[in-house]
Amino acid sequence: MAAEKMAVAKAINESLRRALESDPKVLIMGEDVGKLGGVFRVTDGLQKDFGEDRVVDTPLAESGIVGTAIGLALRGYRPVVEIQFDGFVFPAYDQIVTQLAKMHARSLGKVKMPVVLRIPYGGGIGAVEHHSESPEALFAHVAGLKVVSPSNAADAYWMMQQAIQSDDPVIYFEPKRRYWDKGEVDKDAIPGPLHTARVVREGTDLTLAAYGPMVKLCQEVADAAAEEGRSLEVVDLRSISPLDFDTVQASVEKTRRLVVVHEAPVFLGSGAEIAARITERCFYHLEAPVLRVGGYHAPYPPARLEEEYLPDLDRVLDAVDRSLAY
Amino acid sequence: MTDSTAARKPRRSAGSKAAGTTGTKAAGTTGGKAAGTTGTKAAGTTTTGGKAGAGAKRTTRTTRTAAKKGSETELVQLLTPEGERVEPTGKAPYAEYAGYVAGITPDELRGLYRDMVLTRRFDAEATALQRQGELGLWASLLGQEAAQIGSGRATREDDYVFPTYREHGVAWCRGVDPTNLLGMFRGVNHGGWDPNSNNFHLYTIVIGSQALHATGYAMGVAKDGADSGVIAYFGDGASSQGDVNEAFNFAAVYNAPVVFFCQNNQWAISESNEKQTRVPLYQRAQGFGFPGVRVDGNDVLASLAVTRWALDRARRGEGPALIEAYTYRMGAHTTSDDPSRYRHDDERAAWEAKDPILRLRRHLESAHHADEGFFAELETESEALGKRVREVVRAMPDPDRLALFEHVYADGHALVDEERVQFAAYQASFAESEGV
Numbered sequence: 217m218a219a220e221k222m223a224v225a226k227a228i229n230e231s232l233r234r235a236l237e238s239d240p241k242v243l244i245m246g247e248d249v250g251k252l253g254g255v256f257r258v259t260d261g262l263q264k265d266f267g268e269d270r271v272v273d274t275p276l277a278e279s280g281i282v283g284t285a286i287g288l289a290l291r292g293y294r295p296v297v298e299i300q301f302d303g304f305v306f307p308a309y310d311q312i313v314t315q316l317a318k319m320h321a322r323s324l325g326k327v328k329m330p331v332v333l334r335i336p337y338g339g340g341i342g343a344v345e346h347h348s349e350s351p352e353a354l355f356a357h358v359a360g361l362k363v364v365s366p367s368n369a370a371d372a373y374w375m376m377q378q379a380i381q382s383d384d385p386v387i388y389f390e391p392k393r394r395y396w397d398k399g400e401v402d403k404d405a406i407p408g409p410l411h412t413a414r415v416v417r418e419g420t421d422l423t424l425a426a427y428g429p430m431v432k433l434c435q436e437v438a439d440a441a442a443e444e445g446r447s448l449e450v451v452d453l454r455s456i457s458p459l460d461f462d463t464v465q466a467s468v469e470k471t472r473r474l475v476v477v478h479e480a481p482v483f484l485g486s487g488a489e490i491a492a493r494i495t496e497r498c499f500y501h502l503e504a505p506v507l508r509v510g511g512y513h514a515p516y517p518p519a520r521l522e523e524e525y526l527p528d529l530d531r532v533l534d535a536v537d538r539s540l541a542y
Numbered sequence: 543m544t545d546s547t548a549a550r551k552p553r554r555s556a557g558s559k560a561a562g563t564t565g566t567k568a569a570g571t572t573g574g575k576a577a578g579t580t581g582t583k584a585a586g587t588t589t590t591g592g593k594a595g596a597g598a599k600r601t602t603r604t605t606r607t608a609a610k611k612g613s614e615t616e617l618v619q620l621l622t623p624e625g626e627r628v629e630p631t632g633k634a635p636y637a638e639y640a641g642y643v644a645g646i647t648p649d650e651l652r653g654l655y656r657d658m659v660l661t662r663r664f665d666a667e668a669t670a671l672q673r674q675g676e677l678g679l680w681a682s683l684l685g686q687e688a689a690q691i692g693s694g695r696a697t698r699e700d701d702y703v704f705p706t707y708r709e710h711g712v713a714w715c716r717g718v719d720p721t722n723l724l725g726m727f728r729g730v731n732h733g734g735w736d737p738n739s740n741n742f743h744l745y746t747i748v749i750g751s752q753a754l755h756a757t758g759y760a761m762g763v764a765k766d767g768a769d770s771g772v773i774a775y776f777g778d779g780a781s782s783q784g785d786v787n788e789a790f791n792f793a794a795v796y797n798a799p800v801v802f803f804c805q806n807n808q809w810a811i812s813e814s815n816e817k818q819t820r821v822p823l824y825q826r827a828q829g830f831g832f833p834g835v836r837v838d839g840n841d842v843l844a845s846l847a848v849t850r851w852a853l854d855r856a857r858r859g860e861g862p863a864l865i866e867a868y869t870y871r872m873g874a875h876t877t878s879d880d881p882s883r884y885r886h887d888d889e890r891a892a893w894e895a896k897d898p899i900l901r902l903r904r905h906l907e908s909a910h911h912a913d914e915g916f917f918a919e920l921e922t923e924s925e926a927l928g929k930r931v932r933e934v935v936r937a938m939p940d941p942d943r944l945a946l947f948e949h950v951y952a953d954g955h956a957l958v959d960e961e962r963v964q965f966a967a968y969q970a971s972f973a974e975s976e977g978v
Contacts, residue, residue: 269765275795280754280788287758290743291766311785314748315755322732322744325949359950359958383952411956458956 219402225258225395227369228334230403231376232259232296236266242380243288244271245281246298246334255300256336256395278308285331286315294330294380302337302389303346309354316385317360328383332376336392337365338429338479339526342519349516350480355387356457363457364410365389367431369399371454374407382410389456391429411455413463419449422473422539425464425490427453430477430527437532448536456486464490465497472503473539477527482510504542507535617868618848619838623896625904627843635835642850643843648911654695654842655906656920658687658899661711663924664720667931668710668727672877676935677727681708685840685872688898689805691715692845693773693867696853700741700770702763704756707745708805709775716742720927721934730941750776750783753802757789760798760856771853772800779810781826782818790830790864799856801849802827802864805839807871812884827864839869840898870896943969 222230235242244259244266250273253260263271274281278299285295299305305312312333319329339348356363362384366372372390379386408414416431417438424434431452438448449467453459468474474494476487491506509527517525618639620628630640665683672680683690686708694715697703705712713723718740725731726745733744746752756774763770780786781804793800804823808815819826827834837848845867852863870893874881906912947962 275788275791277784277788277791279785280757280792283751283754283785283788284758284761284792287755287760288762289758290737290755291759291762293762293765307784310748311751311754315746315751318732319744320952321949323737323949324731324734325952326736326738327744328952362951362955384955460956 219400219405221398222369222401223396223398224366224369224372224391225256227373227399227401228258228376228390229260229262230401231373231380232262233265234403235294235296235377235380236262236270239294239380241292241294242270243293243295244298245274245285245288245295246272247274247276247281247300249273249298254298256392258334258336258390258395259298278304278306279311282308282311282316282331282333286311286319286329289329289331290327294332296332296334296380299333299335301347302335302349302351305333305335305351312355312361312385312387313358317358319360320384321360329385330380330383331385332379332382333385333387334390335387336390336395338389338391338393339516339522340393340429342522344519345516348522350389350478350511352387352389352456352478353480353485356459356486360385361457362386362411362455363389364455365391365428366454367391367394367426367428367452369397370401370405371452373401373403374405375410375454378407378410389428393429394432397432411458411460413451413453413455413460415449415463415467416452417448417450419447419471421447421471422475422536423449423451423464423467423471424475424477424532424536425451425453425467426477427456427486428478430479433527433529433532434477436529437536440529440533441536446536446540459486459490459493461490461493461497464494468494468498469501472501473542474502474506475509475532475535475539476506477509477532477535479511479526481513482508483513485510504539507539509535617836617838618844619841620843620847621841621901621905623840623901625901625906625908627905639835639837639844639847639851642847642854646843646846648906648909651902651906652912652916654691654846655899655902655912656923657691657695657711657714658842658902659920659924660927661687661691661714662899663928664714664931665710667928668724669873669877671724671932671935672727677724677877678729679727679876679878681727681876682871682873683708683710685870685893685898686805686807686867687711688842688902689803689837689839689845689867689869692842692847693775693803693849693865696846696849697773698771698853700768701853702741702743702756702759702770702772704743704752704759704772704774705745706749706752706775706777706780707747708777709745712775713740713742716740718742721931721938724931724935725938728935728938730938750780750786750789752776753780753783753786753789754792756800756802757793757796757798757862760793760800760862761796763799764796764859769857770799771856772798773803773849773853774800775803775805777804777810778806778808778815778818778823779813780804781823787826790826790832790862793862794831797859797861799859800862801852801856802862803849804864804866805869806866807839807869809871809875809881809885811875811879812881814885822866824864824866832862832864834864834866836866836868839867840893840896840901842898842902869898 249259250263250271285297288295319327338350355361366375379388426434434450441448476490487508509532630637668680671677690711694712722735725734737743753774756772760772824834824836837844950958
C-alpha cells in the first residue's frame with residue numbers, strides 16, 4: 217500500500233483503529249471518546265465500529281480513569297486513555313506517579329503496566345485556561361514512565377503503535393496545534409525504535425533540538441536562517457524519556473552549537489537537562505553555552521497574550537544569533 | 543464553624559464508641575449506630591448518629607429520616623461477644639446474610655478460629671521483630687482478625703484481592719506466606735510477592751488508590767465474561783479519599799463485580815470517624831446506587847456471611863456492594879505511632895471485651911466444638927509459626943546494590959542503563975583502591 221496523506225489527528229485515529237483490530241485486549245477510555253469521538257475527534261468512529269465495551273466513555277474523573285486503567289492492565293488489558301486536555305491531567309497525577317509508574321518495580325517485574333496516556337498538549341489555539349499547557353517535564357522526571365511526543369503524521373501513527381505495544385506506561389503527548397497538519401503516512405513502513413531522535417534537517421552551523429509542536433517551528437527557523445546564509449541542523453527528539461542524547465551529541469559535535477526549543481517553561485524543563493548533559497558530553501566541542509527557548513516562569517497566559525509566551529520564529533532566531541555571536 | 547461544632551457534640555454525648563456493641567442481647571440491635579450508643583433496647587431502634595446538631599429544626603427532621611433508614615440497615619451480628627449464635631430475626635436482609643453461614647460445620651468454625659489465632663500470633667511476632675530492630679516498621683492488625691479472616695475466607699480462588707498495607711489476615715487466607723509480607727517492612731523490597739500467584743495484589747500504601755485498581759480489574763472481569771469477584775480493602779480514613787469515591791462511582795456506572803470492604807477501625811492514625819464523615823460509612827453506598835451494610839467486624843461469622851453475600855451478588859452480575867466492618871484498631875497505627883496522645887485506654891478496654899478471637903473461643907467451648915487438645919495443639923502450632931517467622935526475617939538478606947536499577951522498566955530505558963553502569967563503576971572504584 218502506498219503512503220497516504222493525512223492529518224496528525226487522523227493518523228492517530230488510524231493507528232488506534234489498527235491496534236483495536238489487531239489486539240482484542242486494547243481498549244480506548246476517556247471522557248467523550250465514544251459517541252463524540254473526542255473533543256478533537258481523534259477517536260472518531262471507533263466506538264461505532266468496536267462497540268462501547270472497547271471504546272469506553274468514562275465518568276468525568278481523571279484519577280478514576282487512570283486508576284481503573286491500571287486495574288484493567290492488571291487483568292491483562294492494554295488501555296489507551298485519553299486525558300482531554302493537558303491541564304486536566306493533575307487529578308490523575310497521583311495514580312500516574314505513585315501507582316502506574318511504580319507498579320513494575322514494586323512487583324519486582326511480575327506486573328506489567330501496558331497503559332498509554334494520550335494527552336493533547338501545548339498552546340497556540342487560543343484556548344481558555346488549562347487548555348494550552350506543556351507539562352511533559354513533570355512526567356519525564358518520574359522513573360517508570362516513558363514520555364514521547366510526535367511532531368508529524370507518520371510519527372503520530374507509528375509512535376502510537378509502538379506505545380501500545382510497550383509493556384511500560386507511555387505518556388503520549390499530542391501536539392494539539394498540529395492536529396490538522398497533513399503528512400505522508402506509510403502503513404507498511406518498518407518504523408525505527410520509539411525512543412530515538414531523528415535529524416530532520418541537516419546543517420553545519422548550529423543544532424536546534426525540539427519535539428512535538430516546536431519541530432515545525434524549528435524547520436521554519438532553519439529556512440529563515442538559510443536565507444541569511446546560516447546552515448541549521450534540526451533534531452526532532454521524539455522521545456523525552458528516555459532521551460536520545462547520542463543523536464543530539466553527534467549533531468552538536470558537528471555544529472558545536474545547540475539551542476533547545478520547547479513550549480514548556482524553561483526553568484527545570486527538558487531543555488535544562490539537555491543543556492546539562494550535552495555540556496557534560498561535548499564540553500570541548502562547544503563554541504557557545506547551550507541556550508534554551510521556551511515558556512516563562514508564569515502561568516500560561518490568556519489567549520490574547522499567548523503569542524508573547526510561546527517561542528516563535530523571532531525568539532528562536534534571536535537565540536540562534538546569540539549562540540553564533542560567541 | 544458553629545455548624546460543625548454543633549454536629550460534633552451530640553455524637554460524643556452519644557457515648558464512647560468503645561461501648562458501641564457491648565451488652566447487646568437481641569439480634570440486630572447493635573446496628574447502625576454511627577457513634578455506637580450504649581444501652582440498646584430493642585431491635586430496629588438504630589439511630590445512625592443522626593442526632594447531630596440537636597436544637598435546630600432542620601436537624602430534627604434529619605434525625606427522623608436517618609432513624610428510619612437506619613432501622614433497615616443495622617449492624618449485622620451473628621455471634622455475640624459472649625459467644626452466642628444470634629438467630630436471624632426473620633427480617634429479609636438479615637436472614638439472607640445468616641443463610642450464608644447457616645450450614646457452617648464445627649470443623650469450619652475451628653478453621654476460622656485457627657486462622658485468627660495464627661494471624662494474631664504472626665502479627666505479634668512482627669511487632670516484636672520491629673522492637674528488636676529486625677523490621678523498620680510494622681502495621682499491626684490486632685483487633686481486626688475477624689473482619690479479615692471472615693472476608694478473606696469468603697473469597698474464591700479465582701477472586702482477586704486488593705489490600706491496603708494491613709491485610710495480613712486476608713493474605714493468610716489467600717495462601718500468601720506471611721514471611722513474604724515482611725520484606726517491605728524490613729526494607730528489602732516494596733512488596734515482592736507475585737500478585738498473580740495468589741490473586742492477592744501488592745500492599746498499597748497511598749491511601750485508597752487500590753479501590754480504583756480493584757474496580758478496573760473488576761471491569762476487566764466483566765469484559766471477560768468471568769464470574770470471579772474482586773474485593774477492595776480500605777479503611778475509614780480512606781473513605782474520605784477522592785479515589786475511593788471515584789471507585790464507588792465507576793463500579794456503579796459499569797456494574798463492576800467488586801466488593802468494597804471498609805474496615806472501620808475507628809481511627810485513621812489520630813483522627814476519629816468524626817473527622818472523616820458525617821454519615822455512617824455504609825450509607826455512602828446508597829448515594830452511588832448500590833447496597834451498603836454494616837457488619838460487626840469483630841464477628842468472624844457475620845463478616846464471612848456478609849462478604850459471601852456481597853461476592854455472590856457480584857458474581858451474579860448484580861454489581862458492587864459496600865461492607866463496613868465495624869471494628870477497632872487495638873494497637874497503634876504502626877509501630878511509629880503513639881495512640882496515648884489521642885485516645886484513652888478505657889476505649890481499648892471496652893473493645894477488648896468484644897475481642898474477635900475470644901468470642902469464637904467461647905462459642906467453640908460452649909457448643910463443645912473444640913476440646914482442650916485442639917487449643918493446646920493450636921498453641922504449639924502458633925509458637926512454631928512465630929519461630930519460623932523470626933528465623934526467616936533474621937535470615938532475610940539485604941538486596942544486591944544493583945537491585946535499585948532492576949525492574950524500573952519492563953522494556954528497559956537508556957538512562958537507567960547508563961546510570962547502572964556509572965554506579966557499578968563507582969562501586970568498583972572502591973574495590974580497586976582497596977586492592978592497591
